[in-house]
Every structure is written in structure tokens, then in C-alpha cells.
Amino acid sequence: MVETLRQRINDALTGLGNFGLLAIEALRSLRYRRPSWLDFMRQLHFVGVKSQSVVLTTGAATGMVLCAQTYFQFHKVKMDTATGAVVSVGMCSELGPVLAALMLTARVGAAMAAELGTMKVTEQIDALRTLATHPIDYLVVPRFLACVVAAPLLTAEAIVVGILASQLVGVNLLGIEGTYYRANMIRYTAPSDVVTGLIKALIFGAIIALIACYKGLNCRQGAEGVGRATTEAVVAASISILVSNFFLTLFLTRLFK
Amino acid sequence: MIIEVREIYKSFGTNAVLRGSSLQIDVGEAIVIIGRSGGGKSILLKHLIGLLRPDNGRVLVGGIDLTGLSERQLLPIRRRFGMLFQGAALFDSMTVEENVGFVLQRERSHTGGEIARQVKEALEMVDLRGIESKKPAELSGGMRKRVGLARAIIYRPEILLYDEPTTGLDPIAAGVIDKLIRRVWSQLKITSIAVTHDLKSAEAISDRILMLHEGRIHGDAPTAEILRSTDPIISNFVRGIPNETR
Secondary structure, eight states: OHHHHHHHHHHHHHHHHHHHHHHHHHHHHHHHSOOOHHHHHHHHHHHTGGGHHHHHHHHHHHHHHHHHHHHHHHHHTTOGGGHHHHHHHHIIIIIHHHHHHHHHIIIIIHHHHHHHHHHHHTTHHHHHHHTTOOHIIIIIHHHHHHHHHHHHHHHHHHHHHHHHHHHIIIIIISOOOHHHHHHHHHHHOOHHHHHHHHHHHHHHHHHHHHHHHHHHHTOOSHHHHHHHHHHHHHHHHHHHHHHHHHHHHHHHHHHTO | OOEEEEEEEEEETTEEEEEEEEEEEOTTOEEEEEOOTTSSHHHHHHHHTTSSOOSEEEEEETTEEOTTOOHHHHHHHHTTEEEEOTTOOOOTTSOHHHHHTHHHHHHTOSOHHHHHHHHHHHHHHTTOOSOTTOOGGGSOHHHHHHHHHHHHHTTOOSEEEEESTTTTSOHHHHHHHHHHHHHHHHHHTOEEEEEESOHHHHHHHOSEEEEEETTEEEEEEEHHHHHTOOOHHHHHHHHTOOOTTO
């Protein structure tokens, strides 16, 4: 029992160390080597363009639900016109980046871990190495860059669509006065709320790419290994996003105060 | 001497695979390492190119010790090698042309036309024509291995490693691969190192055979001598008689 626990702690710490080394190697590669533009664009298309529908739907649905729920509560104290402000601040600084990141984890993180895991078990990663190509340069860096660039852009889209959808629901469906709805939204939404959301999205993008690549590159043998790596990537990235969001909120709120 | 392995040990958990293996290979030799399945032949081969690191011992390529080098320091040394994997390990998201021309493309020093010409030449060397636009999934096992061989020879390495080159192929396809390995060796003057348990293939592609037994090199002699050996372990393996110890 004690031995098993010790082994698990040992494995967890080794994994954390290896993950740190992968992140450092990726950053080093970015600094000293010119990444392939074509590989980056391919990944950007996969991460950014192909995630549009998922992220936009999530943003719109969240904005609409948040608006309705906020209105139902605020209506009791006759604060209907403050609904837009709550939706806007919530979407910009919390819900937009977190939900977009979770959707990206499910769509992009899972795909990356599965692709790299399959490459690992079919010896394609070893083949890359024999062809004098560092897997970090060729596989991790373009994915990392694509996620870091695409996540803030997708988050911005999700925020805009969420706010527009909330306005549609609030003004057209629930009957809130449009002028006050927009005025309060603009009045109470600070630029720092938007910046906070975008910084969070950038960090979440990095987390998704690094965890997915790490899990894929360290996949165990066989179909079961690929399945497990994919699941672990999604779970680890999702939890990391939620936990880091708390600390980022504390840090960024104090930073912009 | 182009490769020297000194007393290497490698374990995976409690399973000791290599237990003090040593070997020496000269420039231009055609070597085959034989031994039972699961005996560590592929593990030994992967040590030669730095894909695995020994727990103990040294691997020297052209006098450079690989064991202390980082992954990045190993890259220029790996450029001296080509490797054909057991399952060919072609990049399944790429076409045959992209697979074979991968290294040239990565070097960014060749034009598209030059790469296409060299890919065509490499494919012709392994008797393949007109398949440049196909994906690996559209090829048979034998064709995949030949494409893998073309990918390994296109940049003219000094040393070619073959991991079970004929495993999973029918006898005719295996014969074709053997002939190609021999042709590549004689035409390009490349040092050739293969691991296999297929003795017919070993006889066809080697001048010298090393037998790996229980993690050590048990026999090392010219091909004909190994095949006629009276050593009980070697002769039992050659004749397909199980040893009592296993």
C-alpha cells in the first residue's frame, strides 16, 4: 500500500518533470529555430478555422442562458437593465475564455493527443528522429503556436457572439429596454475585462497544446494506450484550465486594479 | 571501424533485455543480427542510432560516444543513418512523394523540382514507379517497406539499419526486399545492419552474422560459418530446435 502510493507519487513527479522539460524545449526551439510556416498554417487552420462552429455555438448559447438567468433574478429587484453589464463582464473575463478553452480541449486537444499517440505506437515518431528531425520542432512547436494564436481569437469571437446573442434574448425576447441595456453594458465593462479574457485564452491555448502533445508523445503501446492518452489529455487540460483560471483571475484582477 | 558497442546493458522494469552486449562493425560491412523473437535485437538496433539509451555501457559511431549526447546533439549523427522500420513507419498523413522527400523538404535547400526528381530516382532504385501521389494506406506491406527504404536512401546515408525487413511479407515479397537490400548495399556502398529471425533473409543479405542470445552476442562469424556452426545454441536456432533453457 505504502509502496504503491510512493510509486504513484514518484510517477506523478517524474511526469511533471518531463512535462516541464517538454515545455522548456518547445520554448527553446521557438527562440532558436525558425518554425515551418507551412506546418504552422496547417495547424492554425485545424485549430482556428475548424473550431469556429463549436466555439461560436458555445459562446452564443452561454450568452443567451446567462442573459435569461440574470434577467430572471434581477427582474425581482427591478434591475433589468443591469443584465447586459453582468453578461458582458462575465463573458469577457470568465465564461468566454474558459468555455472556449474547454471546447478547444475537447476538439483540438483530444485530436492532437490521439494523432501523436498513434504516431508514437506506429513508430512514426522514431522514424522522424531517424530522419534527423526533432519531434519538438516538427510536431510540438507548430501546434503550440497555433493554439496560442487561435485561442485568443476564438475567445474574442465567442465573447462577441455571446454578447450579441444575449442582447437578442434580453431586448427582443425578455423586453429589456435596448438603450439602457447597451449603455450599462458599456459603462460597466472595463477594457481590463477584455484584456483579462484574452490573456487567459492565450495561456489556456498554451496549456491545451503542451498537455495534448505531452500525452501523445508519451503514449503507451497499442490502441488502449492511444485511448488512454487521449482521455488523460482532455482530463488533465480541462482541470488545468479550471484551476489556473482561479489563480489567473486573482492575479490579473490585482494587476489591472 | 564505424560502429562500436561496448558492454551495453538495458532493462525495462525488471526485464533485463541487454546484458553486456558488445559488437564492432567496419565501414561497408553487411551485418545481420539474429536471435529469438523478443530477445532484444530491435532494442540493440535502436541503441546504434541513439533512439534508446543504454543503462550502462557505450555506443560509439565514428568514434563519437552517443550515450552522453542530448536529443538535439544526436540529430547530426543520425543524419549518417537511414533506417527501415518493421512496419515501415511511413507518415500516414503524407503521400509517398512527401514521405520519401521528407528530409530534403526539411532541409529547405532544394527546389520542388529537384526534390521530385530525387524522389523519383529513389523510388526507381526500389523498383517503384508512378505511386508518388498515393497514401501509405493504399499500398501493400511489401510496397510500404520499399517506400520506407526509398525514404532511407534518398539522402545517401553511410549506414542503413533494417528492423525485421521481411517480417509479415509473403516469401516472394520477402525475396524482393532481400534483393533490394543487397542491391542498395552494393550500389551505394552503405554499411548495412539488419536484425531478423528469418535465416533465409539473413543468408541473402549478410556477409557476417551475429547471434544475440540472452542479452549478449553469443556468436560472431561469417554467414556461412554461422549457418554451419556446431555450437548447440546457434545450431539449435538455425535448425529451429528449442533450447532447454527457454
